[in-house]
Amino acid sequence: MRVLVLGGTGAIGSHLCRLLAGRGCTVVCTTRRGGKASCGVDYVVGDAKDPVFLGGLLEEHWDAIVDFMVWSTAEFRERYRGFLASTGQYVFTSSYRVYADVPVIREDSPRLLDVVDDDEYLATDEYALCKARCEDILFGSGSSNWTIVRPAVTYDGANGRFQLGVFELGDWIWRAEKGVPVPMPREILRKQATMTSGADVAEMISRLVGNPDARGEAFTASGSDHMAWGDVADVYAAVLPLRVVECSLPAFERQRGSVYQVRYDRMLNRVVDNSKVLAATGIDGKNLTPMREGLVRELGAFLETGRKPECSFGFQGKMDCLCGGFASLVPVVRDGGLLAAGKYAVRRAMAGIAK
Template sequence: MRLLMLGGTEFVGRAVVDDALGRGWQVTVFNRGRHTEPPGVAALRGDRTAPDGLAELGQGEWDVVVDTWSGAPAAVRDAARLLAGRAGHYVYVSSRSVHPIPVAAGTAEDGPLVEGSPDDGDVEYARAKRGGELAAEAVFGDRALLARAGLILGPRENVGRLPWWLNRIARGGPVLAPGPRDLGLQYVDARDLAAWVLDAAERGLGGAYNVVSAPGHSTIGELLEACVRATGSDAELRWTAPETILSAGVRPWMELPVWLPPGELYDTMHQGDVSRALAAGLRCRPVTETVADTWAWLRSLDGPAPLRGGLPPVGLDPERERVVLGRGA
């Protein structure tokens, strides 16, 4: 199989490239050249936002194209049009954010969708992802696979959510642990997302799939306890009620990454219907493996984990953490 990866050097794209190389596929990556590609790939250079930025894609044929673009949908449109007739399958890694928030628990792929257009320029994230979906489908039809991910964790994460928890817990001492401890999580390891995407493309699947774990695949307790074990720290997880955390003005998701208190936003992120992807072969590894491998990757770096450009940092300030822990005492 011949894969064209649009991007391919950072988080999800790199997981796709690594998985494809492990299968013995021929891999071509197309990107701006700002990061080092893994060995064994052919590299093409270009900037999708620049005039003639797709010039190096003017020749060549591929069985599968994987596109993780999150910017202007017009960039997906232009790439898809250029590759029409020279690519067998177009995989667009989208997001469950294409559903208007809040999303009711149990919402499947056929739930309400935000407005979007393949001709959009720079628009907000949800509309951008929906426009990218429409762009891929307009050109490739039922040969377009829309992989709607949710929370993505694992090695090379460039958002900083699990890396923040690991680094915080590695420092040890009392740790603000947001309850309830048995609160279920729904996420996908980037490597499991990559494996499913390539399997599905090879089988010729098309249409939209919610590609995250089943609700409750892990819990916030299991995630943070796995962080303690992986780091070997003396951290003491102090489980704190959501009401105490919220009354202190702590922002879920941003200051306490991954965590959302029970309610509409929790249902939106952690209660989606993924039965279609599970029936189509999605398999999700244990949280202990995701955590341990992410910690091993962090320890292999010379400095802090890289963040994707333009993203705000996540995590709770140590002084604010001490204040909240005092309130919960």
């Protein structure tokens, strides 16, 4: 098969490209950063959101296109016909975040777009709503040569992807390594999260590519186990000195932002029934990476690389406010980040003293 992978250099796509190439597929992957052909994968440098660049790729016919790009609803509406016309199977990467609050997520569970009554939220094209709207475009396309995949939260050592609630790795790991507490609302710490190895999700998608039973179907791609975000923090703490302190939810929303992600995802228990994707792909759930074991192994592997995610010192100042002090001031100065932070630490410290 000839497979085009759009934006396939992340926690799932990088594994998927290697898997498909290892099974004899001709794999072409778009990237903005550049890359040499490796493991049977050819990298084409360009922005898949550039209509000229994308149009050139879609002039060819592909047996499958796997799309990891994040499109706005308007962007997707302009492009979906080209995707469907250029391939035998278009695999659209959606998200488990499309689902509303249910005890157990299944593919036929209600979506936020269909049941939420928050008019202010519905007026946005926020990630979960946008993905659901793009799904609806495919549902109403009149074609069936598409497959929708809704991955749960993924983690991966090679790509440095380790989430903690709404925090990405760069948000929390600097604080952990400097002995500075990470603020999290108790309400989020108690919610259940399903986190899956990026390699496992890639394996699922690779078995959906070219699979006739996947045409015109949606699948939730996830592991089989889950745990509370507080337990996720404890797993991370077994690998590096992470300390979490509880903070006010309203204050957290004000300082952290990502309000809709908090309210319509991390404040919901996310337990997934993955039986449909396992049945379609023939994967034995016992062979999936256990969540606790995988997080420890992958985080340890990442730390061994010595890579340091970019740290926003201004953001760290906001997090200090949620911890009831200015705990990051000393390490910020030590790391030479005071000027980069716009002198946030001094200003906030002075404001705190004045109060």
